[in-house]
Amino acid sequence: MASATLERAERFIAHTYKRIPLVFTRGSGASLWDETGRRYTDFVAGIAVCNLGHAHPRIVRALGEQAELLWHVSNLYYTRPQIELAAWLVEHSFADRVFFCNSGAEANEAAIKLARKYFKDKGEPGRYRIVSMELSFHGRTMATLSATGQEKVKHGFDPLLEGFDFVPFGDVEALRRAIGKQTAAVLLEPIQGEGGVRRPEPGYLAAVRALCDEAGVLLLFDEIQTGMGRTGTLFAYEQFGVTPDIMTLAKALANGLPMGAMLAREEIAAAFGPGAHASTFGGTPIVSAAALEVCRILGEGEILAHARKVSAHFRARLEALQARHPLVEEVRGLGLLLGLKLAVDGEPFVQGCREAGFLINCVQGNVLRFVPPLLIAAEEIDALIACLDGLFERAEREKRS
Numbered sequence: 001m002a003s004a005t006l007e008r009a010e011r012f013i014a015h016t017y018k019r020i021p022l023v024f025t026r027g028s029g030a031s032l033w034d035e036t037g038r039r040y041t042d043f044v045a046g047i048a049v050c051n052l053g054h055a056h057p058r059i060v061r062a063l064g065e066q067a068e069l070l071w072h073v074s075n076l077y078y079t080r081p082q083i084e085l086a087a088w089l090v091e092h093s094f095a096d097r098v099f100f101c102n103s104g105a106e107a108n109e110a111a112i113k114l115a116r117k118y119f120k121d122k123g124e125p126g127r128y129r130i131v132s133m134e135l136s137f138h139g140r141t142m143a144t145l146s147a148t149g150q151e152k153v154k155h156g157f158d159p160l161l162e163g164f165d166f167v168p169f170g171d172v173e174a175l176r177r178a179i180g181k182q183t184a185a186v187l188l189e190p191i192q193g194e195g196g197v198r199r200p201e202p203g204y205l206a207a208v209r210a211l212c213d214e215a216g217v218l219l220l221f222d223e224i225q226t227g228m229g230r231t232g233t234l235f236a237y238e239q240f241g242v243t244p245d246i247m248t249l250a251k252a253l254a255n256g257l258p259m260g261a262m263l264a265r266e267e268i269a270a271a272f273g274p275g276a277h278a279s280t281f282g283g284t285p286i287v288s289a290a291a292l293e294v295c296r297i298l299g300e301g302e303i304l305a306h307a308r309k310v311s312a313h314f315r316a317r318l319e320a321l322q323a324r325h326p327l328v329e330e331v332r333g334l335g336l337l338l339g340l341k342l343a344v345d346g347e348p349f350v351q352g353c354r355e356a357g358f359l360i361n362c363v364q365g366n367v368l369r370f371v372p373p374l375l376i377a378a379e380e381i382d383a384l385i386a387c388l389d390g391l392f393e394r395a396e397r398e399k400r401s
């Protein structure tokens, strides 16, 4: 715990994170090793980032090859990896054009700007408001914080950006009332990640799409956490049968290198003409080469098929835990974005798992979240379940005595 490394971390790094005192040095697949050489099975994957696991040999090779060729030239010019990555994303989604940036917040920032610009260009400058969801998370920049439906992350940063309205996630009638003449777009995560792994009732997203169409309002899906195979398909919207007008990606796009993307239909993307928006590092060839390899691997289909299979297994095991333990209230999520809502604080279980060699995390205080690499093995899931089973049993025994 009080290693020399941790002392230095404490002294020199800004205290913006409540960190666990572990220093990781190496990863492979779904395994991580800390500086003492201890191995952990990783059910966090850098918060749904390393969807293809750590040090995937094909991504390592693609990155190495690009590293020897070219890292960066700016968006004054073209590079092949960026072009090929954009083409791949367009060919595998509803979208016609892609804008590249470096993070989720930056992708959502672009989406918010594009929605406003689209209506300005159409001669409807009064349409600038965005309807967003309670408990949503869209990032930490001023605009994306303004779009986020959680007070705890907004606290202390007033005044936020004007023009955001909030409704409960899953409430069609509240959304109908909130959409008005000034509304430009509805922004939501198809499944709320940070908000507690909340998946909407069947039909909700289709109803949202219908409301947007009726009112001539754009539909923005934040697939930063749900995208890139996390839910068992390339993008979550495919499973809900609902197509957005704009979609944002980041987290797993380059499997751990910083990259964000905003995808849009042609008519909307046209509002971003030369000079309208930019990012120095956006789509740089080195990061694009890694992302392109991620896309190619996912495009081959085996990993998605594995993710769906292993997700069904994981879910069944979580449901068995729920049946055995009164403190487990609900199994949540889709694909390998899974959650276990507890009747009690989740932190002791995060710690208990860590002591047993499993990394998990907790959102909203009492929802254990599991977002392992998509290549996680059924045996690794079974080992985690056995660990949780023991921890829940002990907690229930302690509560009784």
Ligand SMILES: *Cc1c(COP(=O)(O)O)cnc(C)c1O
Pocket: 102, 103, 104, 105, 106, 108, 137, 138, 139, 140, 189, 193, 194, 222, 223, 224, 225, 250, 251
């Ligand atoms: C993580 C996340 C973001 C923010 O991404 P950053 O890269 O941290 O800016 C936005 N939206 C969702 C749904 C996320 O999960």
